[in-house]
Amino acid sequence: MELADGARLSYGGEEFVFVEMTEHMSLPGALRIQAIADALVDLDIDGVRDVCPSNASYMVRVDPDRCDPRSLLDPIRDQHRRFVGADDVALETEILEVPVLYDDPWTTETVMRFRDRHQSDHENDLEYITRVNGFESTDAFIAAHSGNPFIVTFMCFVPGNAESMQLVPEEMQIQAPKYVRPRTDTPERALGHGGAFATIYPARGAGGYQLVGRAATPVFDLSQTLPDFAADPVLAHAGLLVKYRPIDRDEYDAVRVEVEERRYRYLRRPVTFTLADFLDDPLDYNRHLLEELHSD
Structure with missing residues (x-):
C-alpha cells in the first residue's frame, strides 16, 4: 500500500x-x-x-491479542x-562523548590477519580508508572523523550495535566499502566505518566494517554495574548524538581502569536537535552542539 x-x-x-x-x-x-x-x-x-x-x-x-496491525x-x-x-524534525535527545584510541594495536593486529578478505593486501584498514577518501595522512582522517558528531540512525544486529551518520554536508561524508568477505574476528569496542556509517562493536565477533580504532569505554553492559547503564544495558538509542574524542594510549589505559573499577561516567548533555537549523549551517550548528556538550 x-x-x-x-x-x-x-x-x-x-x-x-x-x-x-x-x-x-x-x-x-x-x-x-x-x-x-x-x-x-x-x-x-x-x-x-x-x-x-x-x-x-x-x-x-x-x-496481536491487543492490537490489529491494520488499525x-x-x-x-x-x-x-x-x-x-x-x-x-526536532529531536529531544542528548550528545555523548566516547574516548577512542585511533590506530590502536589490537584492531591493527586483527585486520592484518584478514588481508585476504580485504580490498588492499598491504594497507591496514585505517591506511586504506584514509587513501580512498583522499586524506593526505591518517592524522587528517582522524581529525575529520572525530571533528564533528555522528547521529545514531539504526540500532542493529546485536544489543548495543548502533549505526550512525556523521553530521556534515554530503560532500564531507566519509565513505568506505565493507570487506570483500567479512572477518571472523573483531575486538570488543572496535570502532568501525562502513558505507557512510560508523559503529562501535559491542562484543567480540565477526564483522565487515573497516576498523579505525578502539573505544576505551563499553556500549553494552549486561550486568548494568556501570553508572551510565543503570537504567538500560544498551548505551545508544536512535537519535543519540555521538562525538568521538581521540585519546592517547596513556589516557586509554587510565579510562580502562575507571571502567574496570565501575566508576567511569560518560560526558553527556541533553540537547534539542533541529534539522532545519543544522541544514542552514551544518558546521556552525555542530560547534553549538559541542559547546552544549562541554558546558558546565
Missing part, C-alpha cells in the same frame, strides 16, 4: 507493520523516520510493543502528514 508521501506500507502476518520510506539512505530521510517513530511511540497505542526506525524504513511490532494505518498516516519533510 502506498501512502500519500510515496512511502510503501505492508503487513507481516499479525504482528508487524513495515514502512519503506525511500529506496536510498540520506541523513534528512533518516531523521524524518526517527521523528515519525518517536511520535508513534509517544501515542502510547495499546498493543504496540516496539517501533524500530532504520536508515530508510521503520517497523512496528504489535501484540495503525490512520495513526501512521497522521504522523507522515505531520512530518511532511525533514525540515519539520
